[in-house]
Amino acid sequence: MTPDGTGSGTLTRPSPTSPVPLQPGIGIGEGTALYVGAVLGGGLLALPALAARVAGPASLIAWTLIVLLCVPVASAFTALGTRYPDGGGIATFVTKAFGSRAATPVGWSFYFTVPVANCCAAFIGGEYVAGALGGGRATAMASAAVILMVAYGSNWYGLRMSGRMQLAMVGLLMLVLLTAVLTALPQTRAEHLEPFAPHGWFAVGGAVTLLFYSFAGWEAVTHLSGEFSDPKRQLPRITAFSVGVVALVYLGLAFACIGVLGPAMNGSAVPLTMLMQRGIGDAAQALTVTVAVLLSFGTVNAFAASGARLGAALGRDGSLPKWFAKGSAAGEVPRRSLAVLAVICALVMLVLSVAPVGVESLMTAASVLFVTVYVAGLAAAVRLLRRMTAAWCGAVIGLIALVGSLAFFRYFLILPVLLVAFAEAFRLFQRRRAIERTTP
Template identity: 85%
Template sequence: MASGGTGTDRLVRPSSAPLAQQGIGIGEGTALYVGAVLGGGLLALPALAAQKAGPASLLAWAVIVLLCVPVASAFTALGTRYPDGGGIATFVTKAFGRRAATPVGWSFYFTVPVANCCASIIGGEYVAGAFGGGRATAMVSAGVILLVAYAGNWYGLRMSGRMQLAMVGLLMLVLLTAVFTALPHTRSAHLEPFAPHGWLAVGGAVTLLFYSFAGWEAVTHLSGEFSDPGRQLPRITALSVAVVAVVYLGLAFACIGVLGPAMNDSAVPLTMLMQRGIGDAAQAVTVAVAILLSFGTVNAFAASGARLGAALGRDGGLPKWFAKGGAAGEVPRRSLAVLAAIATLVMLVLSVAPVGVDSLMTAASVLFVTVYVAGLAAAVRLLRPLTAAWAGAVISLVALVGSLVFFRYYLILPVLLVALAEAFRLFQRSRAVERTTP
């Protein structure tokens, strides 16, 4: 029986749109889930993490993969019990009240366009590496990725889900081919010294890799779109965790063991890895992989972020204008348009004042971790104590709270968003008082 805020043990379903109109299946759901987690960051993170911690960054990858299991289990349990477009914001509302949920919703919603810009720029870097043109080519290519992904979501989630299913299958084939063809070129010398920057550097690598960790909450925002969440979500989660673990650990080990220090000076480590395995065809293949991986991330986060914005509008966390299209089976185009507008603004700023992708990833990571801390705290309160999902939530919550110390000055970002969300709440309350005052 759920504790701390529901007073009921029944499965809560969205009040809108009959289940017959909901149509995401296990295949599409797994593709959306894997696409959200295996983002464009996978194309750059092995090199960026190795720059921070050397071969010891493999330990950081292992920590991330181990955390995936309890976090995904906790969010699956919540998504099964409370299928709603608000995702983590909905869970926090049920556990701690609406006041606590608004800053959590803001932290995820306004991070989505920044994270999407990161993913699209990484894909653009691979295009520029193949065709030349430097940063201009990378930025234009990133803009095209963003445009296609947001346009696909504009015309409906089922279209996006089918697109994602085909692309994720192709990506898994290419990535696993890259890993297994390159592994024979592994050199043990590339693993020495194992921790050239000290063991504390592993913590710094973990904070960067939280960008790749983000995505496990994405399915909770789409849970209301499944025909049978209680049956489908656990299967989707198990499949997604298995795929993500194999790809993360395999690709990270292959990059370090095969490429060694040469990877540290490259913005396109996957191209270098595939050249060792398949030769001259590597560049064309990796460009296609980069575009599809980046698109998969933007596509999945645009879908879940737009749903969250509509749910926040419905519940008062954002203006009511955002709520249109938020019912199951509908398309939240207003919320989606705001996300697209913010992403456009971010891209314009980056084109004038370039910021390193690793800095953008860390900024997005600290906000995602803040959201996860709130969501896992809600899971501890809402889920039945001493169950496997509850225990996973407790373990993950302790680990994530401990990781916050490594973010240092980036912690100002969640503090700022919390302050802005609270200011919005006070503004809404003052307007309500004005309307009721004679």
């Protein structure tokens, strides 16, 4: 596709200025549930303890920075999704802004990160199940496999089914989380906030790199934008609702874990269980497992949906083999792309079962690739959106903040470099094949 949308990869959508026919699709409730489910991932189950281990109580600053960054980033992606409703999401925006050569590595970075992030989310949920049932890592792996199979299976039968499931589960999830936080907060102790920065202020940057795993998800709704009946009206409302819910849960849970649990949380793989035990006693075990499974499933479900759509769009536009393109039209189910993601998930789970890879390393690996995608998407927003609008200013702020954060990822930066290299090799291979076909 050329930057202006012409050529063999032309997007088959109406232009932003033409009327879009309203068709039955995802509603505001389902969309908000999918959005919140994508952002409030399984990482929320472990990140309060992991971030506190890195930066101590000062990790609350890292959580606050992440929440503040959500606002401009989400507004920029909403503006792009409203203007260019398409399953390609950020890859589509980058194509329009910089051409297909730039979009291919961006699409690959998101698409091939989805199964890694999903396995990580499912495994965290599995650890909570293992903590309740016993059995150690084997039980955690088996539980994670069940979460993955149910989420990918529900998406196999279409997004409407997934959206309804997500709506019911996110509502229950919010009720349980808020109950846990509100019942535990009266036990907050001021001494748990001292010393505030035991590892120095630079450690806050290290905590931020971990928390980017929880930050990922704000782009997910752009891949589903073509499924909304009226994205121009619905997406801003969905974004506003989602930002409010996410900010409330993130900051409330992080403060409660540090203020109530304090040093007792360090090294724990199940901080939410500990928090709920302080608030509601013996019923905490069952409720924690419920929350863990719902959070993990919500993440896997939403990212499987958006990732599958992206893969189909990349196949349609030539950034992946054309075989992936089946199911790329609005209303269709991209089962081929979804199947590839499921296979990659199976391979990652196999590696996890035989190699001593920690969840923290998986989170950081997924985070650096997500940040790379966000940098490209916000750069496209700066170029495509009307200057000096609120969304454009948000894109500029988000872009500067994310580029600066890359320095904290250190050797993990090799991952996006490798993906860019592989994507460029694929592009050159496709170009060579095209030349061979047209040469007499």
